[in-house]
Amino acid sequence: MDGLDERKVKILDAIIRTYLETGGPVGSRTISKYTDLNLSSATIRNEMSDLEDLGYLITPHTSAGRIPSDKGYRFYVDHLLESKDKEISDMKDFVIEHTEKMEQVLKQVARMLAKTTNYATMISSPKYSGNKVKFIQLSLLDANQLLAVIVMEANVVKNKIIPLRQRLDNEALFKLNLLLNSTLNGLSIPEINLGIISRMKEQAGEYSDIVGVVLDAVAESISQEELEIYTSGATNIFKYPELSDSRKASELIYTLEEKQQLKTLVSDSLNSESETGIQVYIGNESPIQTMKDCSVVTATYELSEGVKGTVGIIGPKRMDYERVMDSLKELKTQLDGIFRKPSG
Amino acid sequence: MDGLDERKVKILDAIIRTYLETGGPVGSRTISKYTDLNLSSATIRNEMSDLEDLGYLITPHTSAGRIPSDKGYRFYVDHLLESKDKEISDMKDFVIEHTEKMEQVLKQVARMLAKTTNYATMISSPKYSGNKVKFIQLSLLDANQLLAVIVMEANVVKNKIIPLRQRLDNEALFKLNLLLNSTLNGLSIPEINLGIISRMKEQAGEYSDIVGVVLDAVAESISQEELEIYTSGATNIFKYPELSDSRKASELIYTLEEKQQLKTLVSDSLNSESETGIQVYIGNESPIQTMKDCSVVTATYELSEGVKGTVGIIGPKRMDYERVMDSLKELKTQLDGIFRKPSG
DNA sequence: TGTTAGCACTCGTTCATCGGGAGTGCTAAC
């Protein structure tokens, strides 16, 4: 494959694994001792030179060892990484209590993941593209304000306070509630089309304004605008010298703090479905410029039909892909379990 | 005052102002040119030596200039800082749109403040210690789940999904709603005492469990647990070399990210009321250990009677106290304006 | 032909050295 014979593959594998551990350039002598096939450092040198010509390795300066190139990492991730059935990770020990707010759960997941992996993490709130309206309730707060509560299928609750321009008596309120629920319940957002909207507004008569606001709120609760992203463990990057210089660290942490750019990562990862739902971005493969010295591993989780979110791990290129990918797989299944419980 | 004659005060003032600008130790020659009272560097040297003996200045090493000590800063903040009526800051240009969620407003305020000041910022959600229940509504989500919506006086909305153990028909629901509202509306948390609680539970009969859960939710919505803190501009600290070394930066940013410790700062600042509502913590004066190389300026804002929060600015000790304190004063008044609007 | 030992060479890192600059403290003169 790709001009690599078996021995070259073995050597490349050894080099990358060693580099993942040490973080420093790895020399020929190290490998000559490391591998089972007993070869002298000189032979290794020749092979390493070849591997460099083929683009898998890089010489940072004339007389250091070699470090993997992006292509090298890519090869490692694609071919060399066997997902061994590890003992089930200690993640279960982190009892994620039944918190009533999804926001809390997400924050906690991000924090836990950062703690166990020692990398920076992010998690997006699920996007309810196919989610259905379950329940809508309007209530009068006082003479001038109306409170709308919208509950979606996955028990996601949204509140909206609507200023009232006209008087609204209890009877009208009751009718409006009936209208909203009977029409919208069980519908997903794409199903609420213009026909339905105009018919509802017609039936609502003088209160069509209110219907409009409620519908906007429903739409909002699924729109990309509302995509919340939580991050944690940003300071973990200081554990890796290659990311700790103040320029890089500042840029990276800023990206994690501002979160705006992370949204592109989320949509990218949601769109490019791999079979496993796990995506690896090495260096420049990431859509985010400031992460060109990092690797990002993302996983897609799915609460229920079409309700998806992304969880990601950001670390140095020499991150422990094996462990990270295992953790994410484990987390995927756990997340399913958590959210199936009745919770908001 | 404090063994300082007028000339010493002038010199101290000059030294601190120069240091705020340059960030480096300031020497006698610099000051001898800077001040209006024409004195030679030798004279200044003598005075500086006195100021050091009095504890206002520090010699970082034998032959650098002097830098202010914490005591020096404190004197500067307390006596030397005249709050000049600056042109109204450009803060007004940042139109804080009418967002329906308070969370959004707070985040935006933190971000804006970080951008204009170039320091790290934090803002706490208001604590509703004296806030009153305005409206409570229970609705059946389905046969097994009940949705409780609680609205407090400042239009703060809280949702709670309650699993049902027993069947609940519409009539019972109506009665429960009536009971909750008629009893609790207009009451502040301290007013909801054991007497009221037990009377309500008695009246609720077989549904007393539900009343309990609702009351818990009410309590939660004001408890310290629920104190949310938003931060922004953490990476601004990299603009100040004295904070940028990776150990300090990492600790600081971690504190800002984790937010747990910031809560002590919030309560401290809420408790120690100054007339202006503005509090300055210099170095070790701050309750947070990791901020011993920083100064923190906090302001208390008040939405309505007893509904208070804290906004704070974290920067190097040589922060521009004048500008920061002005910004915070300005912000205080603006925050009032924002939250008086009907919003959640 | 593939493998290995040996050697010269390169380059980053560390450490000590050294001069310049900035600033102080002291003394003596005004």
Add this chain to the structure above:
DNA sequence: GTTAGCACTCCCGATGAACGAGTGCTAACA
């Protein structure tokens, strides 16, 4: 009380030597 002058201290940056890790190449070996 103020100032000029001077010796002294210390930081900082540049310079260079010693060192170690690692390579590439060549020649010898199986």
